[in-house]
Amino acid sequence: MATKMDATPLHPEVAADIIAAQEAHHLSDLKLARLAGISPRHLREVKRGSNVTLKIVKALMAALQMESIRLGEGVGSSSGEGVRPEVLLMIADAMEKSVTPVIDLIAMLRAYGQGNIASAAALNAKALELVRGAIEEEVTPNEPSTTEQQTHSKAKRKRIDHRK
Numbered sequence: 001m002a003t004k005m006d007a008t009p010l011h012p013e014v015a016a017d018i019i020a021a022q023e024a025h026h027l028s029d030l031k032l033a034r035l036a037g038i039s040p041r042h043l044r045e046v047k048r049g050s051n052v053t054l055k056i057v058k059a060l061m062a063a064l065q066m067e068s069i070r071l072g073e074g075v076g077s078s079s080g081e082g083v084r085p086e087v088l089l090m091i092a093d094a095m096e097k098s099v100t101p102v103i104d105l106i107a108m109l110r111a112y113g114q115g116n117i118a119s120a121a122a123l124n125a126k127a128l129e130l131v132r133g134a135i136e137e138e139v140t141p142n143e144p145s146t147t148e149q150q151t152h153s154k155a156k157r158k159r160i161d162h163r164k
Contacts, residue, residue: 009049013070014057018046036063038071058095062102068092101130 007016022032029047033040036059046052046060061069071088105127111121 010051011072012049013055013072015047015049016068017069018060018064021066025064027064032060033065036060054091054095058099061095062099062106065103066104067096067103101133105130 018081021027025032027035029040029043033043036043036056038056038059042052043060044058046056057069060066071091108123108126
């Protein structure tokens, strides 16, 4: 009977990229898991090439400041087809779009921690800009931009501004 350990990794290229980035940053498993906000068990699964969620992969990519990751040829369907390139590009675009603000915030926090940002006000202004950008992206391109959606978005911004 085959055990989990005997199984062939589904995503060895993801595992290899994460391991290489982890080694380049000289991070222990525990520290990387903490930085990514995931459990050490999830990190072990990624490093084994197991099938994990994109949320976990994106969290690791953000923690390791990775701009891309190899997805390999994908898991083929019963007909033997792999993942179509346009699907991979769509996934990569979505991952990049969601990871970019996190990477920007990490860089900003590093700069503040190193004294390269003169005041907390500059940090707060940049964080507020990122939050506003995220709120504005809630309206997807396929949905018509209605007055109701714009009013809702403005109300959210006012609540955020009011909390300062």
